[in-house]
Amino acid sequence: MLASVFLMQPIGQALAQIVGVWVLLGEDAAHGLHDKQCGIDMLHHEECKTIIDGTWRIVIGSGAVPALLAIIFRFFLYDCGLYTLEVKNKPGNAFRDTQRVYGAPPATSGTAASPAAAGHPYETEAVPRQFSRQNLRAFFVEDKNWYYLAGTSITWFFLDVSFYGFSLDNRSTLAGLWATTDRAPIGPDLPCWNSTLDGGTSLVPSWVTAGLPTWQSDPTRPCNTIYETIIDQTKQYLLAVSLASIAGSACFILFANRIRRREWLTSSFITLTVLFLVTGGVYYAVAHRSGAPATVVLVAICHFMFNFGANTLTFIIPAEIFPTSYRCLCHGISAAAGKLGSIVAVLVVYGIRAGYDSPTRQGLVFLLFATFMALGAVASWAYLPDVQRPVPDGRGRTRLETRTLEELGEGYRRACLEGQVIGLRNKWEDLWGRVSGRSRTKRMRMGMRMRMRIGRSEGTRSGAARGEGVEVEEEEEDRREDMGTVMPVMVEDNRTVHPVEMDGRGIA
Structure with missing residues (x-):
């Protein structure tokens, strides 16, 4: 859908290009624009000034039509239940919004009434207010989800630098x-140097000074x-940019669930790096x-x-x-990073x-x-998680299944528990570990540490909500890790890893 x-x-x-040409052809049919030799x-x-001025005003004004339609359609859309619940903090409205989308469940005698219907207020767990300093620190710093934000922002930034x-x-x-x-010299040899209209005066001689x-965007055709x-201009843009871009987006829709999207983002950055180098060399x-074609x-x-x-994946x-x-x-911060990249691109080109x-x-x-x-490829490889997982299809093969939004929403912690490695330094150490044969053990130990941290963090937050202090025995945990402990059950590469006894070196 995205x-x-x-x-x-x-x-x-x-469509913007086509609308412009359509209006221009209409003006030509009505006023003989082509025969007036406007501009030369x-x-x-x-x-000619009046006709051309009216043409661009019509084209710009027509852009308001899609915007108006979007505003009208927005009045018929409801916020999803999760948004109403988690962002607006209105459980009752969230229940109604969900019913509007999915319909109300059939009423049965055994169905329990909702708390609101029974006259009982909703009770929610005490959590920090959204976007408060405490909440932002917990999400981005303590839970380390800044890795994800850095990944989406940096990749979008580098993409738009090159795109624009x-x-x-x-x-x-x-x-x-x-x-x-090459550029055509302005001189008497040009066929438009003298006017071909009765009573006309050519403007071309004035271009010498x-x-x-x-x-006049094409100096090879000054006439x-x-x-x-x-x-x-319209023909060139449609052939070189629009048709190729539409074909690329259409192909992505066909393959979106057949390729690993995070890995394909990295691969597409690498492919574009090579294409840019080849295009630059061929252009010279x-x-x-x-x-030139x-x-x-x-x-x-x-x-x-x-x-x-x-371009599509940095949006999705x-x-x-x-x-x-x-x-x-x-998503807004990531998109803003992209717009910053477009500004950088303009400055570099200038x-x-x-x-x-x-x-x-x-x-x-x-x-x-x-x-x-190339820098975008590094950022996507280092800071973004896998959004899909392989699952058996029942025929001895595997297929890709997109993780649910609830799973992905658990962020950096969930990714580490599943054996993913996030972060440039962690990725480099993992890559070196693969070469030396110690990567799997390291990922398992990282998963164990993450489970410990989650337990400590949840205990601390729970105690804070009750107004109680929670003591964390850091030294005891470090001692157990150094002396050997039992690795908890965890999932790695879609396989269950059973408990293993670790010695002081972290080797089973």
């Missing part, structure tokens, strides 16, 4: 990828009118030559991979791994353009932003 929601992004971008001739200059670093919303950059010749106008330029080799093909493949992997995973009470907050005056500088952009893709 992947289907994300598919609307490239579809919306494509003075004869119909004022009329492509600069394909800048139409001059996009036109440069398609260009098969003033430079190309801002709307294109505003109408022709917009049509070309074929820029402004007959082989090769770069366009590689750029389209990059956008396919963006939406088939990292933050919505899966956080509990209901913190899901919106953490710096390259200001300090590196070369017709092939876009190749440097591709090569530079490959570094950020």
Whole structure:
């Protein structure tokens, strides 16, 4: 479902292009826009300004229609029961919201009445107020769920640095990828140097001193009118960006439950790193030559991979791994990190353009932003948990099953108890342990320590709720760990690990 929601992004971008062309074609049919040679001739200059000004206003205004529909649909949606219960802390409303979604259970004589119906108030366990300093510290620091937030924020940040670093919303950059010749010199040899309209005056000679106008995004075709330029821009964007992005999102929907999403996020970052390097090298080799379409093909493949992997998954995973009470907050922080990445991308590209005056500088952009893709791969590998687990399908094979939101909402602690390793340092130690053959034992000991900490933490919080002090025998626990103890039963790699006696070195 989340992947289907994300598919609307490239579809919306494509529709925006199509709406713009549709309005432009309508203006052309009504006013003969193409024949007026808008932008390169003075004869119909004022009329062209009025038509083009009205065109972009219609396109921008049409964007309000989907927003209005979304607002209307929102009035027919109810908050889920868990959100009402855990965030709004309204158990009665949560019960009603759940019934609205799933329907009321059939009434039977043996069904017990709800506390509210029986006249008894709901009783809830005393817990810290949501978003209070105590609550935030418990969730992010004591339970170490900051690992998850760091993972989702860093990956989204690095993704958007590279995604917006492509600069394909800048139409001059996009036109440069398609260009098969060098920049055309402005001079009398151009066919538009003199006006072809009766009584007209060409604007092209003024460009010798003033430079190309801002709307002219393709310096290899200076005789294109505003109408022709917009049509070309739309074709280029749809072919190089929109179609590939839509195809990538559609393919992800088909494979979302057939691939390990966390591992695929890391793999897609690595794949994009390689693609960026290849695209940058190819661009240097074929820029402004007959082989330029090769770069366009590689750029389209990059956008396919963006939406088939990292771009979609950085949106989905933050919505899966956080509990209901913190899901919106953490998803919002992660998205904000992505927008910060887009700002960094703009600044980096601006710096390259200001300090590196070369017709092939876009190749440097591709090569530079490959570094950020590699960093995204490291962050996703180190800080994000598995959101799926293999289960037998009854035919001697296994299939992937998505963990429930309740399981994932238990956060870092649950992941450690299941044998997952979270954190860059922990991942590195685990990787080294795999090489030396001690990784499995280390993960088991980490799981045991986590169980001890959970017990201490829950005891401390329970005692605090009763107003009592709870003494924790730290030295005794350390002594038992050093001298040898019985490893509790735990789950590792979807297999039950039975109790084993550990000696002082941590070896069975």
